[in-house]
Every structure is written in structure tokens, then in C-alpha cells.
Amino acid sequence: MYGVSKIRSEQNILLTTFPGAQYSAQSLAEHLDVFAKAGIVVDMICQSAPRGTAVDFSFTTSYENFAAVMKTLPAAAKEHPPLVSGGYCKINLFGEEMVTSCGVAARALSALASAGVEIVLITTSDLDISLLIHQQDEDAALEALRTAFEL
Structure with missing residues (x-):
């Protein structure tokens, strides 16, 4: 109703956040492409409002993908280290x-x-x-x- x-x-959802990611569609596409190429299905994609040239960018995935996410992070991490948390x-x-x-x-x-x-x-x-x-x-x-x- x-x-x-x-x-x-x-x-069992895992949250990955890229704080201070570059504010551009190309940058966000590159972040997601790394995970797509690794066969990781992402959900709940969320971007904060821009702060100058930076945004916070997050997505969720199943915790079953934890090992794959951790293996993929070095290729996705640009300027700031990503934050990964579960539970x-x-x-x-x-x-x-x-x-x-x-x-x-x-x-x-x-x-x-x-x-x-x-x-x-x-x-x-x-x-x-x-x-x-x-x-x-x-x-x-x-x-x-x-x-x-x-x-």
C-alpha cells in the first residue's frame, strides 16, 4: 500500500566506495569496466554530488565476490584507496x-x-x-x- x-x-552484501574519484563519466566508466571484465556483477551504483573535480562513488555486490573484488581493486584504484566493507x-x-x-x-x-x-x-x-x-x-x-x- x-x-x-x-x-x-x-x-551478505559488500560495499565498495571510491572516495574522491575524478568527476567525469569516463572515470566512472573505467572504474566499473575493471569489475565488469573480472565478471563481477555490481548493483546499487551511487555517486555523490560533485565537489569541484571529485565525487564519492560506491556500488554493492554479493559478499561471495569478496575475493574477486579484492583482486580487482589495484586495477580500479586511481588516486585514493578504495574502501571495502561487508555485513x-x-x-x-x-x-x-x-x-x-x-x-x-x-x-x-x-x-x-x-x-x-x-x-x-x-x-x-x-x-x-x-x-x-x-x-x-x-x-x-x-x-x-x-x-x-x-x-
């Missing part, structure tokens, strides 16, 4: 009515805040919102979101 028809979660869960809110529903993200974030769940990363599209949270908060997050969206 309220624009969301399905909530699902995925455990996350991805919560996905989906709804075809999201396109015409106001306040879906606000409702989700309010529910998580009330449950004391910190949000590490957010990505969205017209039909879904993906939230990266600490894995130990998965149960509380799912309960809060299901209550908020009456699912």
Missing part, C-alpha cells in the same frame, strides 16, 4: 504505483528512523527504492517497513 506492493531483502543487507521496496505516489521515500525513511535503523546507501528508480543497511538491523527494518506500508 502507499505505492509499495512488495518488500524483499538480500543478505550489509539490501532492502528493496517495489511498487508500480510508486510512479504516481507522493511521499514513498519519506514514509520508508521515517519508518526506519523510528526503528533506529541507519541507512548506509540509497538508490531509486521509478518503481523501486533500494536501501543498504547493516545486516543486524534487517529484522527491525523489515518489520518497520511492512507496518508503514501495511504489507
Whole structure:
């Protein structure tokens, strides 16, 4: 309800962040290409707003790819060392009515805040919102979101 028809979660998510990456489409493409050539499927690609010529650039992948990610990092690291951390869960809110529903993200974030769940990363599209949270908060997050969206 309220624009969301399905909530699902995925455990064992790895987060890789390139702080201070060069602000250009070419630079970001080069970062991603290194992982693509290594056969690593990435998800939740997120870029911060530019700060001069720099951006922070992150993506997630399954923790099963940890060894491959670590092996690939030297080729992807440019000016600043990347940050890699695990122990996350991805919560996905989906709804075809999201396109015409106001306040879906606000409702989700309010529910998580009330449950004391910190949000590490957010990505969205017209039909879904993906939230990266600490894995130990998965149960509380799912309960809060299901209550908020009456699912």
C-alpha cells in the first residue's frame, strides 16, 4: 500500500566506495569496466554530488565476490584507496504505483528512523527504492517497513 506492493531483502552484501574519484563519466566508466571484465556483477551504483573535480562513488555486490573484488581493486584504484566493507543487507521496496505516489521515500525513511535503523546507501528508480543497511538491523527494518506500508 502507499505505492509499495512488495518488500524483499538480500543478505551478505559488500560495499565498495571510491572516495574522491575524478568527476567525469569516463572515470566512472573505467572504474566499473575493471569489475565488469573480472565478471563481477555490481548493483546499487551511487555517486555523490560533485565537489569541484571529485565525487564519492560506491556500488554493492554479493559478499561471495569478496575475493574477486579484492583482486580487482589495484586495477580500479586511481588516486585514493578504495574502501571495502561487508555485513550489509539490501532492502528493496517495489511498487508500480510508486510512479504516481507522493511521499514513498519519506514514509520508508521515517519508518526506519523510528526503528533506529541507519541507512548506509540509497538508490531509486521509478518503481523501486533500494536501501543498504547493516545486516543486524534487517529484522527491525523489515518489520518497520511492512507496518508503514501495511504489507
